[in-house]
Amino acid sequence: MNESLGTSRSFHIFYYPTFRFAVLFFSGPHYDGYPFDGYGTVLAHAFFPGGGRGGDAHFDADEDWTTEERTVSKYRASVFAVAIHEFGHSLGLSHSSVEGSLMYPWYSMEIPSDFRLPIDDRVAIQHLYGPNEDRLNQSRFGLSDGKAYGKGF
Ligand SMILES: [Ca+2]
Numbered sequence: 001m002n003e004s005l006g007t008s009r010s011f012h013i014f015y016y017p018t019f020r021f022a023v024l025f026f027s028g029p030h031y032d033g034y035p036f037d038g039y040g041t042v043l044a045h046a047f048f049p050g051g052g053r054g055g056d057a058h059f060d061a062d063e064d065w066t067t068e069e070r071t072v073s074k075y076r077a078s079v080f081a082v083a084i085h086e087f088g089h090s091l092g093l094s095h096s097s098v099e100g101s102l103m104y105p106w107y108s109m110e111i112p113s114d115f116r117l118p119i120d121d122r123v124a125i126q127h128l129y130g131p132n133e134d135r136l137n138q139s140r141f142g143l144s145d146g147k148a149y150g151k152g153f
Pocket residue numbers: 036037038039040041042043060062063
């Protein structure tokens with residue numbers, strides 16, 4: 001839906017109600033129809049934004065979680081590396097077929113400390129929420145006569 005990019009830049013109102021979601025650890029069945037499977041395989045899942053449990057992220061309590069590493073290996077799972085993928089779902093992102101993107105169905109093996117959001121994920125999140133507000137203000141200033149986007153000014 002690229003046709004909305006130009007207009008959303010001009011007309012999007014940058015007000016979002018406070019977005020809250022729960023992050024919970026569960027073992028096995030936990031009443032949402034997606035029971036966890038014990039150690040290994042499925043590490044976590046998250047719900048798309050919405051009412052009730054919308055946006056919530058569930059982590060399998062039976063994994064060997066670590067907060068000290070940023071790597072997902074066969075034996076240990078980094079909370080951080082898994083969370084950034086799951087929180088993508090919490091914010092409304094679906095899976096991406098682009099290898100190396102955060103929303104690729106397999107967790108990134110390692111998230112380096114100088115990690116930058118891959119372009120595929122950036123495009124996806126900006127499609128939902130619009131571009132960074134600071135940058136928007138700059139570009140709005142640069143386009144202050146509004147002619148670039150026509151109507152509405
Ligand atoms: Ca599991």
